Amino acid sequence: MSETAMGASQKDFESAMSQVKRLKDPGNEVKLKLYALYKQATEGPCNTPKPGVFDLINKAKWDAWNALGSLPKETARQNYVDLVSGLSSSSDSSSQVKPEADRKQSGYETLVVTSEDGITKIMMNRPAKKNAMTMRMYEEIMLALKAASKDDSAITVLTGNGDYYSSGNDLTNFTDIPSGGVEEKAKNSAILLRDFVDCFIDFPKPLIAVVNGPAVGISVTILGLFEVVYASDRATFHTPFSHLGQSPEGCSSYTFPKIMGPAKAAEMLIFGKKLTAAEACAQGLVTEVFPDSTFQKEVWTRLKAYSKLPPNAMRISKQMIRNREKEKLHAVNAEESSTLQERWLSDECMNAIMNFLTRKAKL
């Protein structure tokens, strides 16, 4: 009988463990798999309490281990040995890693993040769900922005994969209620929202939105915190907060009236008027609109040229503009987040979410 059919021996397992230490960094996703298999092989099914939502690293590790369910220890041990052996042979045969692979940053579940030509591109990557923003996506965008603020790129871009830029908050975020109840969820979500928007307020480099298709809710409101917004002529801009029993966020209660005047801002934020890309451009929310057929080519050519400008000069200019109203923006963000915390508990909001989830209503 072959070794594999019998299952890996303790000796194979120990040898794989020491092999792991000599491997080239396999990336976060693989490291999580290795961690989970190791825990399952040595301790059995996940037996520790789930870490809190903000304990990102331990939560990711816990999720990976917990996902193995009741996989037997022996199978986990064998899978660990097989995974390490696969990694060793691929790292032996490709010590010269392709530049393409180097540019893509792994470890994100909801994003594709790449860095090249002086541009870090953060792409929301849930096209089948119109890039709706899950709790995980909010956390990952914050992580990606923090990393981009320290990397050597000159500018940072947020965009979406597929036909939508983003359909805004994933409404199923309302369904995962913890044991502390809906009040606890609303409180934690308000903290997450405030932290999320703070990352945009404080982001130190020029931030560009490449709006490849329709944008809804929070994906629209935070555009007021970007330096430049390029849109395909297929894009639309929609903030249906009253329809959802909610109120504005992303500092839009302050930035939108400043950008487009109070009357136009009210039409969008109170009455949920959906703007075409051309209308959004006329009102100053969008910098420039491109035909969809040439959108990607034209925008990226433009951005590559901008990314060659002296990065420190661009950074200093951005900060000079932003610093004039940073304090105000933080105060607005705090107020909008705490107002929403109450709104989320209202009947108006709950009914609207139930209507979407039971497919009685779409925008």
Ligand SMILES: CCCCCCCCCCC/C=C/C(=O)SCCNC(=O)CCNC(=O)[C@H](O)C(C)(C)COP(=O)(O)OP(=O)(O)OC[C@H]1O[C@@H](n2cnc3c(N)ncnc32)[C@H](O)[C@@H]1OP(=O)(O)O
């Ligand atoms: C207790 C408190 C918890 C609070 C947690 C809050 C956390 C922070 C919140 C910050 C505040 C943000 C506010 C907003 O962003 S408000 C805007 C919310 N967005 C919406 O209301 C859009 C809802 N979606 C739609 O109306 C339509 O899907 C849409 C018009 C966008 C597209 O319609 P279309 O017919 O073209 O496509 P489908 O509907 O078939 O969509 C394809 C699949 O994608 C799913 N989908 C799309 N958008 C969302 C979404 N926003 N949330 C969840 N799911 C979404 C859709 O259901 C389809 O899925 P299936 O294929 O599985 O059916």
